[in-house]
Amino acid sequence: MVELTFITSSKIKRAHAEYLCREYDVKVGRQRHYGVGYAEPRIQDREELLEQSIQDAMQRWRKNVSNPDEKFFFIEDTSVIVHCLSAPDREVPGVDVKYWMQENDFASIDRQLKAAGNDRRVTVRSDLLLTLSKRLAEKLGKPYVRFTSQVQGHITEREYQFDTNPLYPWLDNKTFNKWFVPEGSDRPISMLSIEDADRFDFRAGAFNQMLAFLEQHGEIKRRGDAEIARMFQASLPIFPPLFVVCGPTCAGKTTLAEFVTQKYGYYHIEASDFMHLAYYERHGADSPVGIADFALKALKERPSIVAEKILEFIAGLGDIPIILTGFRAREEFDYFKDKYNGRHRPELIVVDADEITRLQRYLDRNRGGNASKERFLYENQLQDQMGLDVLMRSGDAITIVNEGNFCEFYSAFDAGFSERLDNCHPLDCMEHIEPSRLEDAILLALEGEDNAGYTSAGIAKLIKEKLGVSKSKNNVSRYFNQRYHSYYEVQVIDGVKRFRLSQTGRMQAMWLRRKLASSG
Template sequence: MFELIFITSNNEKLAHARHLCSKYQIKISKQKNYGVGYEEPRIYDRESLLKSSIEDAIKRFSKNVSNPEEKFFFIEDTSVKIHALSSENNEIPGVDIKYWMNENNFNSINELLKSKGENRKVTVRSDVILVIPKRLQLHLKLPNPYVKFYSTSEGFFTEQEFEIETQPLYPWLNNRTFNKWFVPQGFDKPISLLEIDDADLNDFRKGAFDQMLDFLHSKGYIKFRQLLVDSEKKGKQLALFQPLLFIICGPTCSGKTTLAEYLMEKYQYYHIEASDFMYLNYYERHGVDSNVKIGDFAREVLLNNPGIVVNRILKHIKHIENIPIVITGFRDLKEIEIFENSYLGDLSISQLYINADIEIRFEREKLRNRLDAVTSLEAFKKKNSQQELMGLKEIENELINSTICNESSIKKYFQMFQKRYHKPLINFIKQKNGYYKALWSARSLENAILVALSLEKQKNTYYTTTEISHLINKLDHHKNNPKSKNNISRYFNQDYHPYFEIKLINNKTMYRLSNTGYSRAILLKT
């Protein structure tokens, strides 16, 4: 897939870019190195600012990225013109919008506009600069190694201040940028409060991104994204005893993870927890320190795009062939349907629902004592009702004939499972030792982090990157090949991963393994 790097440190702008590019087969990546970025001087002339910014970005990119002349990247700059405050040659606040917003508030701007005769007309502009490989520059006979695009949206400054909460699925529609005050033409409230279809129609960035995408499409670099369809799975040779791919659903503390860990330990199954990929989408849009609750985000995202987690999981398992997989945590029947219709592997899919009395599950919740555990049966019932409303009740009804009631001992639970799946399990031939190591050996630093944290999993502790480096360097394999704290920090800053839970503790970003990460670590050690 074509990769286009967005030089930005703003997660909301990155999420916005991915949304605007979603119709194409394109991967919008964030900058992956500390040195990559650019200095954005406080210059009031747009052309001077853009020229200085892109030249600095090219210089830093060339210095810190391998094969820079073979890669595409872009920057984006937003500016605002409040017509009553601006002249023909002087836009206010113009490209100074970020600083200007820190120095003003709704009341001060509102009073100023009243003194100017209530002319509230506003133009919001986006400038996108795409840096192209040298060979394309020469082919097109361009004077510069970049192409510029821009678009605008017209509207007015709001007449009243609205109470705005960040939209979980669309974090650029928030109360922190000019979007909270910008009312598009034909509407009576700011763009941050509009439904996404209306927001897209009035999106000041959309036109510039569309121009950039049309340019890349016309040169043959990108194609439109095709809808996923059922695979006919032609020409594939099945193994004699192919393992099942289990999709295990159920409410909190019913025993899904317990069963997945049993499959992992006894049969070398790779356990994928769907919520780890929900968090991945959440972090990419909101970062770690957002006030948006993950539950609100999950509910909104599944309502609007039930395939968002499934598609990330499908991409994750695409290149790992037919290793045995168990997936837990789907909350919506549509997720299962999308997975079944889109999965291209050879494994036969088996769905299973695990249930138990709610009071029994609440006692298990108290025993496992997680940080996010509720402390009363009433709160647990409320949490359970929320999950049912998200779609879990539909899954339970659909899988009524594929349900195991887990209300007794763990031994009894495993016996019921073994009895149900005796034949496929008894015939299953485990993968050879070292298979997973070979499969994932390309990311040795990542593997070192996973293995080191897996030894600490039972402590339920979060670790800083410095502490993780110490854990790695205590491993026999790394005593003579120590890993730098800086390299580990760089790994985590490059991107988010489904293998880790992240928490801010005393203003420090700390990590521990997720269920998916722990499973991969165990398989690496096999």
């Protein structure tokens, strides 16, 4: 998979870029070094602004990135032309649109338009600059290429009140998209369905040109090409299955995963950790957008959102047996099963129990300290809205009822699968662990810590206390600031981020601990 680093400080722009690149086998990366970036001057001339920006970005890239000539990065600039306020030699607001939006509200812009004859036509434009690898740069005789697209429309006649789309946050109520009505539409683009918004996406043309360029030069390929690998699966020997476990709240999904992990050495992945990851990447950890609203809309409009991230995560683990819990919709499982290229055939298991039994477990567990019957019923209703009830009725699922004790539950699983799992030794597949690696040190230090979470400084202190390894709090902070991870739950308390292990993070820490014990 080719990584295209998008140099931007906007997580919303990056989420938009990932969406536009979704049909290609590429990863839209974020800048991982503090020195990478560029100074964007506040000037009106587009050509001068783009040239200064890309030159500064290339200089910083070469200075701060290893093997910079072998990698790609790109920058993107958005501009708006309000026709009745612009002149042949000056676009308004042009490339200054971000500051223009900060300095004007709808009422002031409406007054300006009406004073100029109320010609509300606008053009929204995207300029994308892609730097080239040394080989391509020498072949084409230039260090970067530029792609441009634009969409025509007008500024809305009235201001609408609506919420930012939680799944597609570039359709928001803050940027110019909240006022921009594309030609052929009767509402601002941010209020449209994603299918309609795609037709008027001003960045899509530039991104499509970039992707077609890279495909033409053999640098990337469409994701569909990877399907060829499945042609060989029929001839492979039989391997332990990949279990996909679904069920309602407190049915016993995690309990089963812990049993399979301990007895058979499986690796446990919790799907909700990746839903949170998708949420964090779009909205951050302290957004007013609720995770439940985000998840519900995500599974209805883009049901593959979690499965895509899990498949990418699995690709980095190697071909090991996995138990995956927490899918909520049939479409998630179907997408995962269709795209998974490993040797372990996905098998769907439904874990269920009657409502009274599950409610009592829920109250006894009291996660978060606010358990109640009302909250339990709300969570069940929400899961059914996401599609869990349909998934649980799947004809290809094996159902295990968990209404007795642990021994009965585990015996029910073993009765169906033990013969196929007795020779399972997945630890042999683990790569060599470097205990001094920063991520490994963080995971091992947080293992077993169940409080509200630790700050980056607190984690650095914990690493020293528990592992005897010194890690700078600045390096720990940098690790968390570079990107969000599926290994951690994030809470913002009094404006400060605190981290603790997610279910997937606890699994990774346990595997690290096992590997260290087996190697030493």
